[in-house]
Amino acid sequence: MDFALTEEQRLIRETARDVADGFIAPRAAEADHLRKFPEEQMRKLAELGFCGILVPESLGGAGLGNLELTLVVEEVNRACASTGVTLSVHNSLCSGPILRFGSESQKKRYLPRLARGEIWGAYALSEPGSGSDAAALACRAVRKGDRYFLTGTKRFITTGGRAGVIVLMARTDTSHKQKGISTFLVEPAFKGFSVGRKDEKMGIRGSETVDLVLEDCEVPAENRLGDEGQGFTIAMNTLDGGRIGIAAQAIGISQACLDSSIKYAKERHQFGQPIADFQAIQWKLADMAAAIHAARLLMWRAAWLRDRGEPHTTEAAMAKLVASQAANRIAKDAVQVFGGAGYTCEFPVERFFRDARITELYEGTTEVQRLVIARSLLK
Numbered sequence: 317m318d319f320a321l322t323e324e325q326r327l328i329r330e331t332a333r334d335v336a337d338g339f340i341a342p343r344a345a346e347a348d349h350l351r352k353f354p355e356e357q358m359r360k361l362a363e364l365g366f367c368g369i370l371v372p373e374s375l376g377g378a379g380l381g382n383l384e385l386t387l388v389v390e391e392v393n394r395a396c397a398s399t400g401v402t403l404s405v406h407n408s409l410c411s412g413p414i415l416r417f418g419s420e421s422q423k424k425r426y427l428p429r430l431a432r433g434e435i436w437g438a439y440a441l442s443e444p445g446s447g448s449d450a451a452a453l454a455c456r457a458v459r460k461g462d463r464y465f466l467t468g469t470k471r472f473i474t475t476g477g478r479a480g481v482i483v484l485m486a487r488t489d490t491s492h493k494q495k496g497i498s499t500f501l502v503e504p505a506f507k508g509f510s511v512g513r514k515d516e517k518m519g520i521r522g523s524e525t526v527d528l529v530l531e532d533c534e535v536p537a538e539n540r541l542g543d544e545g546q547g548f549t550i551a552m553n554t555l556d557g558g559r560i561g562i563a564a565q566a567i568g569i570s571q572a573c574l575d576s577s578i579k580y581a582k583e584r585h586q587f588g589q590p591i592a593d594f595q596a597i598q599w600k601l602a603d604m605a606a607a608i609h610a611a612r613l614l615m616w617r618a619a620w621l622r623d624r625g626e627p628h629t630t631e632a633a634m635a636k637l638v639a640s641q642a643a644n645r646i647a648k649d650a651v652q653v654f655g656g657a658g659y660t661c662e663f664p665v666e667r668f669f670r671d672a673r674i675t676e677l678y679e680g681t682t683e684v685q686r687l688v689i690a691r692s693l694l695k
């Protein structure tokens with residue numbers, strides 16, 4: 317399985333595995349039950365350089381690529397999906413576009429602090445009226461002199477209430493759908509910015525999901541990311557990377573389900589033998605393992621293509637589609653292996669089952685991934 321990884325990449329994965337097992341996993345149930353933002357977990361990851369994986373060393377980051385990011389994000393999600401999504405969004409949806417599309421001064425202003433974990437990053441595309449049809453967003457940005465004034469509501473924003481910088485899409489031109497969108501780097505201290513309602517969720521309860529309310533929010537023109545009208549392209553390109561991150565999340569959750577199921581199947585006795593001796597259990601474990609390996613290879617390839625600067629939109633969508641569907645099947649089967657015990661909070665598989673569900677929804681639903689793949693087949 318490790319044939320594609322260098323010695324350095326294996327070491328990075330080992331480091332992530334150690335912190336996931338030793339620090340993040342013991343705090344995962346608490347983050348879930350108390351809906352507690354994984355602040356100390358994120359700080360620990362920052363100490364190891366994992367909050368600036370893509371950021372060049374000259375700007376205080378680790379200077380690594382998307383493949384390394386998948387290794388870390390998978391390990392963290394194996395321990396705690398709330399920490400995992402917070403980390404993925406921070407690296408791929410916030411630092412990522414600043415790095416790709418930012419001016420030198422924007423990079424210098426935000427990336428070192430994001431890499432050090434002094435501020436957390438967020439990404440705001442969705443709105444109450446625009447989810448899958450992202451380009452239908454209505455949040456308005458009107459330029460007056462050297463400022464833009466933003467008005468609207470952004471919905472389902474991961475880490476939105478704690479972020480020091482938010483990569484936010486708003487409409488600068490109402491006469492074009494996709495090409496009327498621009499991207500802004502919004503700080504919470506900007507006048508007219510406030511945090512709205514917080515969502516109670518089925519899973520990933522330790523991660524924060526909020527509305528952001530913009531009422532004539534004053535954004536300096538120098539905080540526009542890229543050109544006017546480039547915002548949709550920036551949003552989509554960023555999601556190509558983010559979707560690889562959600563594949564890593566789904567695979568991390570799946571691996572946790574498999575590991576827990578193997579352990580329990582060996583320990584649990586029924587009819588005078590470990591349930592691992594029953595073929596009904598063995599087949600579930602075998603199917604889980606095969607699906608995890610297949611999804612991981614798709615994910616690694618998509619990340620590798622992104623790192624090489626080659627087209628990867630379809631590959632990222634395929635990785636997310638396959639990994640997230642697998643995670644939902646695997647989490648369901650893991651609960652089945654545990655039987656009634658799997659339905660209780662005594663074992664983590666009920667949390668894995670709830671956490672897996674979101675991977676088919678955010679950063680593009682399963683249906684959107686199919687649409688992206690089908691369009692590339694039929695063009």
Ligand code: CAA
Pocket residue numbers: 401405439441442447448449450451472473474494548549552553555556629678679680681684687688
């Ligand atoms: N990279 C670069 N450019 C892209 C692109 C990509 N991946 N995908 C599309 N574009 C460009 C196209 O080339 C096109 O430009 P031209 O006109 O110059 O050719 C333009 O964008 C419009 O493309 P489409 O016609 O494909 O646009 P569309 O309106 O039909 O939308 C869609 C396509 C795939 C459905 C898109 O709206 C989409 O991805 N929807 C899902 C949104 C989503 O994933 N939201 C997630 C929210 S964030 C989140 O969940 C984070 C979190 O909390 C964890």
